[in-house]
Amino acid sequence: xxxxxxxxxxxxxxxxxxxxxxxxxxxxxxxxxxxxxxxxxxxxxxxxxxxxxxxxxxxxxxxxxxxxxxxxxxx
Numbered sequence: 001x002x003x004x005x006x007x008x009x010x011x012x013x014x015x016x017x018x019x020x021x022x023x024x025x026x027x028x029x030x031x032x033x034x035x036x037x038x039x040x041x042x043x044x045x046x047x048x049x050x051x052x053x054x055x056x057x058x059x060x061x062x063x064x065x066x067x068x069x070x071x072x073x074x075x
Contacts, residue, residue: 028035
């Protein structure tokens with residue numbers, strides 16, 4: 001019984017340690033361009049923090065000015 005409790009404790013400790021290390025590695029990978037730029041190692045510009053591209057609008061057909069006749073019909 002005591003051996004099983006020790007094994008389960010070790011398995012839990014190992015799992016928590018592994019998850020913590022994986023989280024640290026993922027964070028460092030995501031922040032690496034910023035870290036290198038701050039240390040002056042990588043002269044490349046920083047990637048944007050948010051999307052700076054302007055939304056594109058697709059024009060299907062140009063708008064035609066309404067004629068006077070249609071204005072009279074609407075009134």
